[in-house]
Amino acid sequence: MxxxxxxxxxxxxxxxxxxxxxxxxxxxxxxxxxxxxxxxxxxxxxxAEEIALASERALAEVPMATLQYGRTEGYEPLRALVGTWLGRLGMDTRFEQVIITAGSQQALDLIGRLLIDPGAPVVVEEPTYLGALQAWQTCRPNYLRVPIDEQGLVVDALEQLLAKGLRPRFLYVVSCFQNPTGVTLAPARRRQLIELAARYELPIVEDDPYGDLYYEGERVTPLAALDYELHGEPRYVVYLGTLSKMLAPGLRVGWLVAPRAIFDQLVMLKQGLDLSTSSSSQTVAYYACRDGLLxxxxxxxxxxxxxxxxxxxxxxxxxxxxxxxxxxxxxxxxxxxxxxxxxxxxxxxxxxxxxxxxxxxxxxxxxxxxxxxxxxxxxxxxxxxxxxxxxxxxxxxxxxx
Amino acid sequence: MxxxxxxxxxxxxxxxxxxxxxxxxxxxxxxxxxxxxxxxxxxxxxxAEEIALASERALAEVPMATLQYGRTEGYEPLRALVGTWLGRLGMDTRFEQVIITAGSQQALDLIGRLLIDPGAPVVVEEPTYLGALQAWQTCRPNYLRVPIDEQGLVVDALEQLLAKGLRPRFLYVVSCFQNPTGVTLAPARRRQLIELAARYELPIVEDDPYGDLYYEGERVTPLAALDYELHGEPRYVVYLGTLSKMLAPGLRVGWLVAPRAIFDQLVMLKQGLDLSTSSSSQTVAYYACRDGLLxxxxxxxxxxxxxxxxxxxxxxxxxxxxxxxxxxxxxxxxxxxxxxxxxxxxxxxxxxxxxxxxxxxxxxxxxxxxxxxxxxxxxxxxxxxxxxxxxxxxxxxxxxx
The missing domain is CATH 3.90.1150.10 (Aspartate Aminotransferase, domain 1)
Incomplete structure (x- = not known):
């Protein structure tokens, strides 16, 4: 300096x-x-071999989509594919509400820039994901911490905060196999939380990079699916997903599903960030995944x-x-x-x-x-x-x- | 809403x-x-064929560098290659001062977040590049506008501003074949400007995506090279380059050369933005370019x-x-x-x-x-x-x- x-x-x-x-x-x-x-x-x-094949196909079949500037929202076939995956999780989300991001990290950055002012209250689990804290460093929120136990976020403790009249910008939660603790928000607490969101008008940012990495039982239903079930569309929950854990992090491909009320602003913010996520990463991801590789x-x-x-x-x-x-x-x-x-x-x-x-x-x-x-x-x-x-x-x- | x-x-x-x-x-x-x-x-x-070949090689020869999380600064062989290109332009910059970004757009975003507070003075050419204005929308600087003529930025007009005691955060200039006017900052004005920077301690952000697209004479020497010549290292100039015009924009690969005084902060900011630029875009760009494709x-x-x-x-x-x-x-x-x-x-x-x-x-x-x-x-x-x-x-x- x-x-x-x-x-x-x-x-x-x-x-x-x-x-x-x-x-x-x-x-x-x-x-x-x-x-x-x-x-x-x-x-x-x-x-690696499947990705190499996908890369060959993407460049041969859609060279323009792979090499030219692309739409900020993302490569449409990939957005549609993500929409299909979300549908299986109980979100019948049309691809119009999906934005392809440079990994979930960029989605966190977008959310911080859209929703955090210096000193604004943001609720996080304690402990919480370090990358989110880093993404929001320059936004300087006032973190309200809610403890977690073996059932995940202690929703009763959150309710106590909200009952005092606090209006947080949002709650950030890593809902499955949390980073750093490995704890999962239990189904009953999910239901309780989504009802709380509606009662107190609380936005939720659900970060779900690990949900498909379950070693017992079945895939846990995301909060976003409960939101969808109650409201017919994403209303309180912004949902973040990624290919980093199930395909390869080097592609830097993730996605964000946003309520319509903030979708356009997120796209405008992303325009200023990088115009769009790497077109080549997106077409390669699409060609790799479209035939069921994941x-x-x-x-x-x-x-x-x-x-x-x-x-x-x-x-x-x-x-x-x-x-x-x-x-x-x-x-x-x-x-x-x-x-x-x-x-x-x-x-x-x-x-x-x-x-x-x-x-x-x-x-x-x-x-x-x-x-x-x-x-x-x-x-x-x-x-x-x-x-x-x-x-x-x-x-x-x-x-x- | x-x-x-x-x-x-x-x-x-x-x-x-x-x-x-x-x-x-x-x-x-x-x-x-x-x-x-x-x-x-x-x-x-x-x-497209060369890029397909590069992609095949990158996945076969450096699958980990292509698919795993990478260093925030970028893929080292690509940083070194960029260093070689910069050396030819008169910046004998070691790769330690190069950060690979998601196109120049992300470099602009990084600069805005590091250097702009609401209301802070930032000097731009009038007219100036729309993408920069968009990148800095949420930072809300106070723009000071300096006219351009057929020789580029009117440096005398800038000096009048500085002589009044104004301390802008930086001057933003698209130095070659400017977007939107096509005008190039004349060599004599470059010299005048870099001396002004030293006299008034004025940081300069030099955005140079078009410099290699010259249709008369030779490549114009960047301001950053004059800075290097005078100070033995980048001191006043942050230099932005990109592969978007000479290879393919869909890869979203650009670079930023920063003075040592702000290098680490830029890297920390970028960590929060996306962890790193797409590893696969970077290795593909490297394999495509290392044998002289550009x-x-x-x-x-x-x-x-x-x-x-x-x-x-x-x-x-x-x-x-x-x-x-x-x-x-x-x-x-x-x-x-x-x-x-x-x-x-x-x-x-x-x-x-x-x-x-x-x-x-x-x-x-x-x-x-x-x-x-x-x-x-x-x-x-x-x-x-x-x-x-x-x-x-x-x-x-x-x-x-």
Whole structure:
């Protein structure tokens, strides 16, 4: 920094912080470190051949749609395909309400810019997804935190807030296999929450990147589907989906389903952001998925991740001191570990990295601070052997305190 | 709009407007209309086969870099390649100062978020690029307008502003074959401007998407290269480039070269925007360009666009009433036409579209209003036959006033 630029930085950008995770990822790139820190899909499952074929077809059959500037809302066949998927989840959403975004991250950014003023109240789960906090850094909302338990967001606690007359801009919720805790909002709470939204006129941003990664039972019905069921169209819920977990994050293709009341403004905002999502990513995603690749591919992903989750739960059971607790996610990519009071996972991290294992300390997931004795562990990226060894190292580092 | 959402819209987003151009593009998609309105590269020149080959190679050789999450700064081999191109322009910039963006549009968005507060002074050319105004809509700067003439920005007029003690956040300039006028900042003025920047500590955002589209003489040296020459590194100039005009806009790949003083903040902001630019777009762009595709391809683009520019200039000479004036760009994709005082190009547009020809009225390019008797004409997208017929129709519509 120097005077020339320093005095010109916008108020919202003066206290930018890099994501703790992305900094950590650089640190843990060394091969001797077993990393439970990232949120990466298992690379060995990327359907590279199918994507190569899709790319060949897209360039041969729709070269203009692939290479020319495209519509801001997205490539229509892809929007329609997303509409079909949403229909299966109970949202009979026509593609007119779908915007293709550069991953869910861009959808979060769009929402922040449309709905957050400095100091405006925004309700988040505690802990909540770090990427959302980062997307909204420059918007500087006033975060109202509602706790979660093993059933997800404690809706009664939210109602207490609303009953006081608070009018939050929206509630942000990762509804399935939450990042960072792995917890899922239970069906009864979903119903309770969607009724609350209507009663108190509360917009909800439902971020659902992990919903298809279920390892027990069936796909949980999104809040957005309940909203649709009650109102015949998306009314209170903005729904975010992505191909990053089920196809490949490198394409940067996600989507946002918006109520009609804000659809046009979101499109206008996106025009200013990037004109449109990469046309080539969109046509390749469409050609890869239109013949049911995801439907064929999803069971493979679920089988592998289930095995890894089971391995991590078993290793934790075997290795951890008795006073350590952790969540038992029914899907997704993460679990959440709580050390006894007084432990500091940030301090533990240095020792853990020395011992050859990494995780993300829990504090950055708490917008108001706290959670110093917690940590997030990823189980999707490492092999079962790495999980066994990594948990052993982690337990040793905890004991060595 | 309804109460639920209406009362929750952020202050900066309450007056969003769609780009006049993108709305117009929908209107002019009918095949019977000859459109000079867009800013589209000629689709027949997209090197689709080379890109298909590049895509195949990228997926075979670097599947992880293509499909997995990538670094926010961009794919390193592509950053290094961009560094090589910049070196040829006189910026011996190491790739450490390059960020790969989702087209130049995202670079503009990043700059607005880093450097603009509501009401803060930002200097723009008058007229200026509409996409920049759109990118900065929610930032709501106070635009200070400096006129341009056939030598580009009138640097003396800028100096008068600065001599009064004004401290703008930055000057935004499209330095070569400007959008919308086609005018290029003359070399002597570049030197004068870069000295002014140092004297008054004025940051400059140099947007250079068209610099390689020169149809006379040689590539004009960017302001950023003069900055580099004087200071040994980028100090006053943030430089924006893109593959949209020379390869294909659908990839959404551009770059930003930033002074070290703001580099890290730009990267942190971009993390919140989209984590990274499409990995697949980046590796495909790299594999397409690493063996010199752009160097082989550029002469073909220049030859075609030169022919079309010449055709449009000749048709204007032939068809237009004597009181109509226009610029004679030495490159780029646009020229600027001025009707006699009292004419309104916005009103003319309806008549022109009825007559089967479209353009962009000049007023939206003026952040403070004005330019009602001007219009932007694109010459890169239409064939010579279309240009001849379109200019004939346009001249008839003007005469029919």
């Amino acid at each position: 120097d005077g020339l630029w320093d005095e010109r930085i916008a108020v919202g950008a003066t206290e930018l912080r890099s994501s703790a995770i992305r900094d950590l990822l650089k640190l843990t790139a060394q091969p001797q470190i077993i990393s439970f820190a990232g949120g990466l899909p298992a690379a060995e499952l990327f359907p 439907e064929r591919h999803a069971p493979r992903i679920r089988a592998l991740y289930r095995e890894r989750r089971d391995a991590m739960l078993a290793a934790l059971e075997r290795e951890m001191p008795p006073e350590v607790r952790w969540t038992r996610p029914e899907g997704g990519m993460f679990l959440w570990l709580t050390l006894p009071e007084g432990y500091n996972s940030g301090e533990l991290l240095d020792r853990a990295i020395e011992a050859g294992v990494a995780f993300v300390p829990g504090e950055p997931f708490h917008p108001g601070g706290g959670g110093t004795n917690t940590m997030r562990l990823n189980f999707s990226f490492s092999s079962v052997a790495q999980i066994n060894e990594g948990v052993r190292r982690l337990a040793a580092a905890i004991r060595a305190r | 309804d109460g639920l959402w209406d009362e929750r819209i952020a202050v900066g987003a309450t007056e969003l407007r769609s780009s006049a151009i993108r709305d117009l593009l929908k209107l002019t998609a009918q095949p019977q209309i000859i459109s000079f309105a867009g800013g589209l590269p000629a689709a027949e020149l997209f090197p 160097e082989r391809h550029a002469p073909r683009i220049r030859a075609l666009y030169r022919e079309r520019r010449d055709a449009m200039l000749a048709a204007l000479e032939r068809e237009m009433p004597p009181e109509v004036r226009w610029t004679r760009p030495e490159g780029g994709m646009f020229l600027w036409l001025t009707l006699p005082e009292g004419y309104n190009s916005g009103e003319l547009l309806d008549r022109a579209i009825e007559a089967g020809v479209a353009f962009v009225p000049g007023e939206p390019f003026h952040p403070g209003g004005g330019g009602t008797n001007t219009m932007r004409l694109n010459f890169s997208f239409s064939s010579v036959a279309q240009i001849n017929e379109g200019v004939r129709r346009l001249a008839a519509a003007i005469r029919a006033r």
